[in-house]
Each structure stands twice: as structure tokens, then as C-alpha cells.
Amino acid sequence: MIECRGICKSYERPGEPRLDVLKSVDLNIEPGEFTAVVGPSGSGKSTLMNILGLLDRPDSGNYLLGGEPVSNLPHARLASLRNKKIGFVFQQFHLLPRTTALENVELPLVYADTDNISDRAAQALCRVGLQDRMTHTPAELSGGQQQRVAIARALVNDPEIILADEPTGNLDRESGAGIMALFQELNESGRTIIFITHDAALAARAGRVLTMNEGILAEEPAQPVGGVA
Amino acid sequence: MKNGKVMAGSIRMMWRYKLRTFLMSIGVVVGVAVLVVIRSYGAGMEANIMNKMKQFFDATNIMVTTGFSADGPRTTLKLEDLEAVQAACPEIEAWDPSLMRRKTAQYRSEYHPVLVRGHSEHAELVWERGVTGGRSLDASDVKASARVALLGYKTADILFGDDDPLDQSIQLDGVPYRVIGILEPKGSDPHGEDRDDEIHVPISTMMRRIANVDYINFAKLRVTEAKYVEDVAERVEAVLRQQHALADGEDNDFSLFTPMLIKKMVARANKVFSLYLPLVAAIALLVAAIVIANIMLMAVKERIPEIGLRKAVGATDGQVSRQFLMEAFMVTLVSGLAGIVLGLGVLAVISARVDVPMPVSATAVGLGLAAAVVVGILAGIWPSRHAARMDPVAALR
Structure with missing residues (x-):
């Protein structure tokens, strides 16, 4: 599903030495894997996520998404791939303000140019347990509910991969647990999920844990599931 | 999308x-x-x-006015000038001179200040304004400087009330004038004058008996066809300059208004x-x-x-x-x-x-x-x- 070879990314900073964010990252992710990425702040987790999600381009290295090399595709093609193959969940939810849950979830479908937009968005909202909140705006929803709307939005186009950047970072423990349970459910129904977290307990619930440290990605040995709860 | x-x-x-x-x-x-x-x-x-302009000035009309000099109203426009113009321009179908004075008209105990206009027998044709009762001015009125008058219908109402004004006698400055006709309604003109409250007398009567002057205020010319107007206006200007013995470079002591000029003036305004x-x-x-x-x-x-x-x-x-x-x-x-x-x-x-x-x-x-x-x-x-x-x-x- 995802094959990365020698992905490098660095930033030029005026008056300071060049910052190497990703140092030759290799990564293979198989369909249906549930992967957590942990690591200290500034270690390059989000940059990796953005590259995997086609929001950013690596400086060098090869990235094959579903067997297709995507490093050098034009902008419009990347947008289309993001739309169809990838669902994003962000720490800050990034819902459109003053816009109903249903309309927020419709957004990827609007760009996909498909029919039955409202029906499909409503189904996605039911999937995350918000069938009673469709016409609520973000301001009328709790943090956990907002993140569920965001997950419904990530799901609505039926993408192969869901990328979540600290999806529980802005939530209290209880809501966070609910979101994790939802991710697990989605994974059990066959979806590939990669998420970033600071919380070792949450990471432990993933089938696979990757550690990012100063731009170097390392595999952690598998732990017994449920060992750290 | x-x-x-x-x-x-x-x-x-x-x-x-x-x-x-x-x-x-x-x-x-x-x-x-x-x-x-x-x-x-x-x-x-x-x-x-x-x-509004069209009611008083159509595409075949040229207006010659004296306007004002620094000393007041000019007195340079004479009937002979217009006769010379007519002689030089066969396209002019008719022309009508005008001289105005403000007078008080009297009928029995009614006194009414009113604008009195002297006109010729061509007024009906040139101004396209007939009478609703009685008759218009004719050549013999003008020739004889007759003491006859046409009344605007409002003037007639004011002076006569319900009485029939025709053949009655009104007085201007104590001199009797016989009412021979009632002018067709015309409304107000572009100067804001109410053209239904005025008196017309023969131009000769106005010049000799009332104003005692040898000049007129303005004259309106009617050309046979609209296409000649601008061309005729140029010749009118030349004849008038000659009549007034104006040297080259000297300003006109009169003004000519043609339909085109008026259109331009309105557009400019x-x-x-x-x-x-x-x-x-x-x-x-x-x-x-x-x-x-x-x-x-x-x-x-x-x-x-x-x-x-x-x-x-x-x-x-x-x-x-x-x-x-x-x-x-x-x-x-x-x-x-x-x-x-x-x-x-x-x-x-x-x-x-x-x-x-x-x-x-x-x-x-x-x-x-x-x-x-x-x-x-x-x-x-x-x-x-x-x-x-x-x-x-x-x-x-």
C-alpha cells in the first residue's frame, strides 16, 4: 500500500544551519495495518505524515502509493489522490465554522464530483454515531463530537488510508478513548490507519508502533496488545 | 467540481x-x-x-436674438435686417419679429400686469400657434398698426371671468385695444414664462404706439426644410454682420440659435x-x-x-x-x-x-x-x- 525508500526532507532556515527533518526514511505499510507513530515534538512525525498524505513533497526518495510513484505528480493529480485515497484527521479538527456537520462531511464529495452527496455524508455520520447531530454546527458540538465529524469526513470518500495527526491531542481522556475505539473499529473493518500520538498507552493499542527520532524512523518491537492500558 | x-x-x-x-x-x-x-x-x-424646446423651436427654426451688451439690452436688431436676411435666403419660408414690454391690462375694474408681445401676421405659421376663438393677426393689422389684441386664455379668464372677451375693449396704458382672438394654450416656455398669460399685439403697434423704439428683441425664422437650417444660419450670420457693418474679428452683436446648437446646449447643461x-x-x-x-x-x-x-x-x-x-x-x-x-x-x-x-x-x-x-x-x-x-x-x- 505504502512503500517509501530513502525519503529526505529538509528546511532552509535563514541564518541557521539547514534543518534535516527526515533523514532517509524507509517505510512499508501493508493494507489493513493499524500503525502508530510516536516520538518527541519536532522529530519529523508530522512532516512524514504530510508527505504520506501528499500534502508535501519529499526532497528526495521514492514514494509509491498503491504501487504508483507519486513523488513527482502534478498538483492537480495529487489533489485528486488526496481526495480519493486518503482521509485526514487533524488534532484541531479543522471543521468549517458556521457550517453543519452534514455539510462539513460533504466537503470531500463536493470535490470528488459525485452524486448522492447528502446521503453518503449522512451514512458516514451514522457510522461515527452522530446520526442525531447532522444539522449542528461545530460550535454546538463537544470536542469529541467534532472529531467524530472530522472522522466521518475522512471516511466519506471511502479512502484506502486514514492519516490522523494526534487525533486525540485536543480531547479529554474519555473522548480520546472513544475516538481510539472508533479507529480500532474502522481498522477491524479493513481500513489502513496511521496515526501520530504522544500517548504511549494509545500507541500500544495499535498493531504496529514506529518511533521517530530526529528524522530517523525506527520500528519498535511488537508489544503484547492490552499490556499497557 | x-x-x-x-x-x-x-x-x-x-x-x-x-x-x-x-x-x-x-x-x-x-x-x-x-x-x-x-x-x-x-x-x-x-x-x-x-x-419643451420642441414646442417652441423645431428642426426648421432659427432664432435671432440681440441679447445684452454691457449697457443693457441691445437695440441693434432692426426689421430691415430681417428683410435683408429674407431677401438673401429664399429657403426662409417666413419670419416673425418680436418685441416685448410688461404692461398692465385693464378691463372694467380688473387690472392685470402682463407681458405684451408684438408679433407679425406670420406669427401663427412661424410659432405654430393659432387661436381657439376669433382670428389671428393679419397683414392689415400690422400695416395699420391696429389697436387689436390676442389674449392668452388665462389672461382672458383673469380679465373677463365668465364674459366673452371677443370684440370687447381692454386698455393698455389707458389706450383701448379690441380683443380679436384667444390664443391656443401653450404651457410654459423654456424661460419659465407662462405662455397662456400674455397679450399679443401687432409688431408695428408695439414698436410705435407702446414701446416707441425702432428695434426688436428677437425674430424667429422658419426654413422650408430642416436640412437647410444649418446652411441658412451661416448665411443669416453673414447678412447680419454686413447689415451691422461689423469688421472682421469683431464679435457678433446678435446670437443665432439653431436646433443643433440648442441640442448641444442642453447636452452641455x-x-x-x-x-x-x-x-x-x-x-x-x-x-x-x-x-x-x-x-x-x-x-x-x-x-x-x-x-x-x-x-x-x-x-x-x-x-x-x-x-x-x-x-x-x-x-x-x-x-x-x-x-x-x-x-x-x-x-x-x-x-x-x-x-x-x-x-x-x-x-x-x-x-x-x-x-x-x-x-x-x-x-x-x-x-x-x-x-x-x-x-x-x-x-x-
Whole structure:
């Protein structure tokens, strides 16, 4: 599903030495894997996520998404791939303000140019347990509910991969647990999920844990599931 | 993504951010409304003046007036001058001299201050104004300097009430005049004189008996066909200069009015409506464009996460750009339409107040709408490009 070879990314900073964010990252992710990425702040987790999600381009290295090399595709093609193959969940939810849950979830479908937009968005909202909140705006929803709307939005186009950047970072423990349970459910129904977290307990619930440290990605040995709860 | 969906999204955005939309639209609404009102008002007023003018001055007419010098009214225009003009220009069908004095008319115990005009027997043809009762002036009246008078119908009402004025005797300065006719109604003239409250007497009677002068105030010439008018006017000027022995380079001591000149004068008087005020409206629209661009840029900044998100879920640069452009366009289009409606409303009120028909200027409506659309696109381009070029990673941070 995802094959990365020698992905490098660095930033030029005026008056300071060049910052190497990703140092030759290799990564293979198989369909249906549930992967957590942990690591200290500034270690390059989000940059990796953005590259995997086609929001950013690596400086060098090869990235094959579903067997297709995507490093050098034009902008419009990347947008289309993001739309169809990838669902994003962000720490800050990034819902459109003053816009109903249903309309927020419709957004990827609007760009996909498909029919039955409202029906499909409503189904996605039911999937995350918000069938009673469709016409609520973000301001009328709790943090956990907002993140569920965001997950419904990530799901609505039926993408192969869901990328979540600290999806529980802005939530209290209880809501966070609910979101994790939802991710697990989605994974059990066959979806590939990669998420970033600071919380070792949450990471432990993933089938696979990757550690990012100063731009170097390392595999952690598998732990017994449920060992750290 | 279909344009219809972008448009629907834009309208939803306008509705969601009502205050912002209002601030963006107000300049366009006012600008377009002003444009519509002023253009239509100017055109209506011009048509109104031209219509009034036509009653007194049509395409075959030339007016010769003396006007004023530094010493007061000029006394240089003589009947002989016009006779010379007539002799030189066979295209002149007829001409009618005029000399005016303000007098008090009396019938029994009724006294009425009124403008008395001396005219020739050609007045009926040249001024296209007959009588509703009795007869017009004829050549023998003029030849004999007869003491006969035509009354405007209002003058007749004032002096005679319910009595029949025909063949009755009125007095001007204590001298009796026999009423021979009642003039056709004419309304007020472009100078604002009520042409239904006046008295006409033979020009000779006016010159010798009333005013005791050898000059006239003005003369109206009627040319056989409209196409000769401007050409005849040139010859009239030449003859009059010769008659008055004006040296080369010396200014005319008379004025000639031709239909073309009058049209130009009216148009010049209306320039403030046809040119300057629309220019003001155009400047208002330009300012509106700048305001809209400004607010849009602020909106883009405010909506950076939204832009990032739209890109993350699959919007291309073009789609993001189109969305913002469409928002600016829709705001201005709707504002433009609102401005037109507002303008039409204001116009209807003004038109009713001044009692002048003001047909809606199609140019103004078209211009207003076009201006609004151009403003929208101009104001939208820069912010929309700004939004489209945004790096999604930075936008989502």
C-alpha cells in the first residue's frame, strides 16, 4: 500500500544551519495495518505524515502509493489522490465554522464530483454515531463530537488510508478513548490507519508502533496488545 | 467540481458571514444605484427639456436674438435686417419679429400686469400657434398698426371671468385695444414664462404706439426644410454682420440659435448628469472594489485553515481560486442587482416628485451590472490567487 525508500526532507532556515527533518526514511505499510507513530515534538512525525498524505513533497526518495510513484505528480493529480485515497484527521479538527456537520462531511464529495452527496455524508455520520447531530454546527458540538465529524469526513470518500495527526491531542481522556475505539473499529473493518500520538498507552493499542527520532524512523518491537492500558 | 456547486457554496458563505457580506456589498449597491439614478435622471431631464424646446423651436427654426451688451439690452436688431436676411435666403419660408414690454391690462375694474408681445401676421405659421376663438393677426393689422389684441386664455379668464372677451375693449396704458382672438394654450416656455398669460399685439403697434423704439428683441425664422437650417444660419450670420457693418474679428452683436446648437446646449447643461456624476459613481465603484479586495484578503487570512483543509480533502489550486473568485463575483453581482433595484426605486420617487417621466436608462442598468461584475472579478483575482497558492501544510498548521 505504502512503500517509501530513502525519503529526505529538509528546511532552509535563514541564518541557521539547514534543518534535516527526515533523514532517509524507509517505510512499508501493508493494507489493513493499524500503525502508530510516536516520538518527541519536532522529530519529523508530522512532516512524514504530510508527505504520506501528499500534502508535501519529499526532497528526495521514492514514494509509491498503491504501487504508483507519486513523488513527482502534478498538483492537480495529487489533489485528486488526496481526495480519493486518503482521509485526514487533524488534532484541531479543522471543521468549517458556521457550517453543519452534514455539510462539513460533504466537503470531500463536493470535490470528488459525485452524486448522492447528502446521503453518503449522512451514512458516514451514522457510522461515527452522530446520526442525531447532522444539522449542528461545530460550535454546538463537544470536542469529541467534532472529531467524530472530522472522522466521518475522512471516511466519506471511502479512502484506502486514514492519516490522523494526534487525533486525540485536543480531547479529554474519555473522548480520546472513544475516538481510539472508533479507529480500532474502522481498522477491524479493513481500513489502513496511521496515526501520530504522544500517548504511549494509545500507541500500544495499535498493531504496529514506529518511533521517530530526529528524522530517523525506527520500528519498535511488537508489544503484547492490552499490556499497557 | 461543478460551477453550480461552487456558486451554491459561495451563496452559503455570503449568508453565513452576513456582516462581512454587507460591508463588501454596500459600496457596490450605492455605486450602482447612483449610476442608475443619475443616468436615467439626466436622460429624463434632457428629454423633458428637449420636448419643451420642441414646442417652441423645431428642426426648421432659427432664432435671432440681440441679447445684452454691457449697457443693457441691445437695440441693434432692426426689421430691415430681417428683410435683408429674407431677401438673401429664399429657403426662409417666413419670419416673425418680436418685441416685448410688461404692461398692465385693464378691463372694467380688473387690472392685470402682463407681458405684451408684438408679433407679425406670420406669427401663427412661424410659432405654430393659432387661436381657439376669433382670428389671428393679419397683414392689415400690422400695416395699420391696429389697436387689436390676442389674449392668452388665462389672461382672458383673469380679465373677463365668465364674459366673452371677443370684440370687447381692454386698455393698455389707458389706450383701448379690441380683443380679436384667444390664443391656443401653450404651457410654459423654456424661460419659465407662462405662455397662456400674455397679450399679443401687432409688431408695428408695439414698436410705435407702446414701446416707441425702432428695434426688436428677437425674430424667429422658419426654413422650408430642416436640412437647410444649418446652411441658412451661416448665411443669416453673414447678412447680419454686413447689415451691422461689423469688421472682421469683431464679435457678433446678435446670437443665432439653431436646433443643433440648442441640442448641444442642453447636452452641455446635462453633462453633469451624463458625464461627471457617472464618473463619481465609477470612482465609488473603484473604491468599492478596493474595499472588497481588502475584505476578501482579510477573509482569506482568516480562512487559512479552511483553505488548507479544502486542499487536504482534494481541492485543486484552481478550485480554491475559483471558490474565492466566485464569492467576490457573487457578492458584487447580487449587490449590483440590489443597487439596480434601489436605483429604480429612488428614480420612481424622484420622477413622481418632479413630475417628469424618467424612463429607466438601459445603458445605466447594463453599465451598472457590468461595473459590478468587473468590480467583483477585479476584487476577487488577487485574494483568490493568494488563497490558491497557499501551501496546505502551512495553512493547516
